Amino acid sequence: MEKPRAERRRMAGEVDRALALLERRGPGEGVAAAMLYRDRTMAENTVWRQRRTGDRMVLSAHNGHVGYETPKPDQYPRLQGAFLRDLLGGDYLSVGASFGRGSFNAHDTGAPGEPIRTFTVAPLGPDSSAATLDRVASGPFYLDMRHTTPAARDWPGAARPVRQIGTVFPWPGDTVPVRLSTAYDLLIHFPGSRRRGCADPPSHVWTGPCAGMLAEEPPPAHGAHSALRPPRRGGTGLAVTGMSVEPYREITFDKDGDGPPGQAAALAALARQGVGDLVLFAHGWNNSPSGATRLCSDFFAPFPGLLAPGTEMGYAGVIWPSMMFTDEPVPDFRALVTVLPEKEPVIERLTELLDAAPAEEAAFAEFGALLRELTDVDAESVAVREPVPEFLVGDPVQVCALFTGALEDSHEEAFFGEGLKKYWKGAKEVLRQATYYVMKKRAGQVGEHGLGPLLGEVARSAPGLRVHLVGHSMGARLVAYALRGLPAGARPVASVTLLQGAFSHYAFAARLPHDPGRPGSLRDLQNRVRGPVVACYSRHDRALGVVYPLASRLATDSESLLGTDDPRWGAIGHDGVQAVPGTVGLSIAEALRAGVPGTGCVSVDAAEVVLSHSDICRPELAEVVVSASRTGR
Incomplete structure (x- = not known):
C-alpha cells in the first residue's frame, strides 16, 4: 500500500491481463503438461526480450531449466534450454553447474513456510560425475563439452548420478542420471561449496544446481549460466574458429542460390594443401547461420576418430537461409x-x-x-x-x-x-x-542453381578432389538437387548420404509405381555419383511419418512428397529409397558391421539410433558417412 494509487491500479490491470492470457492459453491437464507449458513460455519470453533489444543476455536458472536433455521426461517433457536451442540455434549457450560436497541454503520440505536454512551433504559416491570431476582440480573449473578430445569424449556421454537441488530440500529425485555432454555446452564444477548467510552481501552468487549455493570463488570467465549471443557475422569460404574439425570451410548461399565470389576457389585450394576427400554437410531447417555452424561442428566431431591412417579429410558446411521446422507441437x-x-x-x-x-x-x-x-x-x-x-x-x-x-x-x-x-x-x-x-522450393533452388554449379567449378580446378555430400531434412533435398545442377560431364561427387531426407522416396525412380508415365524429379541421378547414394531413415521420425504426408496428399503431388499410409506420399527419410531396382536395404547394425555397398542406392534403417527428426548428431551416422566415402579404418 506504500505505492501511489495510480501505480497500484496499473499493476492490478497488468495482473488481470496476465491472468486472462493464461486462462486463454492454458497448459492442459497434468504436471507434465503444465511443466511443458511453463518451460516453453519461459523460452518464448526470453527470446521475445532478446530480439527486441538485440542485447547479449545471461539467463540464470536451475540446471533443470537451462539444459537440453531432461532427466525426468515424465515430469518435465522438455526443458527451456531445448526450446531456446530450437529458437536460437548456436546463438544459445547452455552452461550447467555441479558440485561434489558442501553446504547450501534452501527451504526445508519438512518445515514448509519456515525461513531458508543451511544443509550440508557428503559426496555422492564413486559412480557419480562429481566423484571424477573432483579429482581434476582442487578449485572451480569448467569443461567445454563442445571441444573435448576424442579420448575424453565418451566419459561425459554416459549417464551418471548428478545432484539437482532446487529451492527446496530434500526432494524426491534430487539425484538423477545426467549425460553431461548432451545436457550442456559448458559445465562449471565446484569441488566444494559453502553456504552464505542470507543477510551477507556475497561477492559472487551462483544460481546453479543448488538454489542459494555460492561458489567459494568466482568461476572462470565462462561462468554465465546460459548466454544468448547476437548472431555471428563472418566471412564465407573461409575457416571458422571454434570448429570441432580442421580444415573447415563455410559456403553460403542466398535464397536464389547465389553466393559470394571465391567460394569454389576456397574449396579447390584444400586439394592443393593435401586434402583428398571433402565432406560437405547441408543443414535442414535452422534459424540462424551460427546455429547451422554449431550443428556442423557437432555433426563432424566424431569424424577424425573414424578415418583410416593417412586419410586427409576436409570439411565444409553449406549455410543457406532456412527456417527451423521442429516436430514440436508449437513452433515459434x-x-x-x-x-x-x-x-x-x-x-x-x-x-x-x-x-x-x-x-x-x-x-x-x-x-x-x-x-x-x-x-x-x-x-x-x-x-x-x-x-x-x-x-x-x-x-x-x-x-x-x-x-x-x-x-x-x-x-x-x-x-x-x-x-x-x-x-x-x-x-x-x-x-x-x-x-x-516455401523452404521446399528454396532448398531445390539453392541445390540446383547454387551448390551444383559450384561443385562443377571445384571439379574443374581440383579434378582429383573427392566430394562427399551429406544433407539433413531439407538439406538432404538441397544436396540431392545439386546433382541436377552439375555441369554436363562433371562427376566430382563420390558419395551422397541423406539423413532424414524431407523429399519423396520416389525421387530417384525412373517411373512412379502409381503413374508409370511419370519419373521421379531426380530420375537416375544416382548415376552421377561415383559411389553410393545412402538414405538413412527412421520410423521414429514423426515429422516425416505423420503430418508432412498429409500436406502432400492435400497438394495432390505424389512425387513432391509425403502422405498418410498411402505409399504415394512417402518421404525418403521415413522409409528409404523406393522404386529403384537394385536398392540394398540394411539395418544400422549391418551397415556398421560390414559397411555399405560401393555403388547404387542404399537404404539404412537407423531407427535404433535416430529417435526423432533432428536426432542426427550421432557417431553411428558419422560412421555411415565414412563408410560411404571409403575413408574409414
Whole structure:
C-alpha cells in the first residue's frame, strides 16, 4: 500500500491481463503438461526480450531449466534450454553447474513456510560425475563439452548420478542420471561449496544446481549460466574458429542460390594443401547461420576418430537461409521473420490470429488469404501458374479441420476449445506446412542453381578432389538437387548420404509405381555419383511419418512428397529409397558391421539410433558417412 494509487491500479490491470492470457492459453491437464507449458513460455519470453533489444543476455536458472536433455521426461517433457536451442540455434549457450560436497541454503520440505536454512551433504559416491570431476582440480573449473578430445569424449556421454537441488530440500529425485555432454555446452564444477548467510552481501552468487549455493570463488570467465549471443557475422569460404574439425570451410548461399565470389576457389585450394576427400554437410531447417555452424561442428566431431591412417579429410558446411521446422507441437512462428523479412506484417497478423483463435469463419478466411500472401500464391490465377498445394487455396475451415483431425489421431495435445475454435490447432500446422512449402522450393533452388554449379567449378580446378555430400531434412533435398545442377560431364561427387531426407522416396525412380508415365524429379541421378547414394531413415521420425504426408496428399503431388499410409506420399527419410531396382536395404547394425555397398542406392534403417527428426548428431551416422566415402579404418 506504500505505492501511489495510480501505480497500484496499473499493476492490478497488468495482473488481470496476465491472468486472462493464461486462462486463454492454458497448459492442459497434468504436471507434465503444465511443466511443458511453463518451460516453453519461459523460452518464448526470453527470446521475445532478446530480439527486441538485440542485447547479449545471461539467463540464470536451475540446471533443470537451462539444459537440453531432461532427466525426468515424465515430469518435465522438455526443458527451456531445448526450446531456446530450437529458437536460437548456436546463438544459445547452455552452461550447467555441479558440485561434489558442501553446504547450501534452501527451504526445508519438512518445515514448509519456515525461513531458508543451511544443509550440508557428503559426496555422492564413486559412480557419480562429481566423484571424477573432483579429482581434476582442487578449485572451480569448467569443461567445454563442445571441444573435448576424442579420448575424453565418451566419459561425459554416459549417464551418471548428478545432484539437482532446487529451492527446496530434500526432494524426491534430487539425484538423477545426467549425460553431461548432451545436457550442456559448458559445465562449471565446484569441488566444494559453502553456504552464505542470507543477510551477507556475497561477492559472487551462483544460481546453479543448488538454489542459494555460492561458489567459494568466482568461476572462470565462462561462468554465465546460459548466454544468448547476437548472431555471428563472418566471412564465407573461409575457416571458422571454434570448429570441432580442421580444415573447415563455410559456403553460403542466398535464397536464389547465389553466393559470394571465391567460394569454389576456397574449396579447390584444400586439394592443393593435401586434402583428398571433402565432406560437405547441408543443414535442414535452422534459424540462424551460427546455429547451422554449431550443428556442423557437432555433426563432424566424431569424424577424425573414424578415418583410416593417412586419410586427409576436409570439411565444409553449406549455410543457406532456412527456417527451423521442429516436430514440436508449437513452433515459434515469429522466427519466420528471420528468413522472410519482407513478410513481417503478414507474419505478425498470422501470429495474432493464432494467439486469439477467434471462432468465426471470417477469421479463417483472413487466415487463408494471409497464407497465400505469405507463400506468394494467387488464388484467382492459380490455374495458370505452377501447381501449388491444395491446402493453400482450399476452404480454410475445412483444411484446418482436416489438420486438426490428423493431429488428434497422432495423439497430439488435446484440443483447446469447442466448435470452430478448436480448428486453430490445425491452423498452426497449416502455417507450419506453408513454411515447409516455401523452404521446399528454396532448398531445390539453392541445390540446383547454387551448390551444383559450384561443385562443377571445384571439379574443374581440383579434378582429383573427392566430394562427399551429406544433407539433413531439407538439406538432404538441397544436396540431392545439386546433382541436377552439375555441369554436363562433371562427376566430382563420390558419395551422397541423406539423413532424414524431407523429399519423396520416389525421387530417384525412373517411373512412379502409381503413374508409370511419370519419373521421379531426380530420375537416375544416382548415376552421377561415383559411389553410393545412402538414405538413412527412421520410423521414429514423426515429422516425416505423420503430418508432412498429409500436406502432400492435400497438394495432390505424389512425387513432391509425403502422405498418410498411402505409399504415394512417402518421404525418403521415413522409409528409404523406393522404386529403384537394385536398392540394398540394411539395418544400422549391418551397415556398421560390414559397411555399405560401393555403388547404387542404399537404404539404412537407423531407427535404433535416430529417435526423432533432428536426432542426427550421432557417431553411428558419422560412421555411415565414412563408410560411404571409403575413408574409414
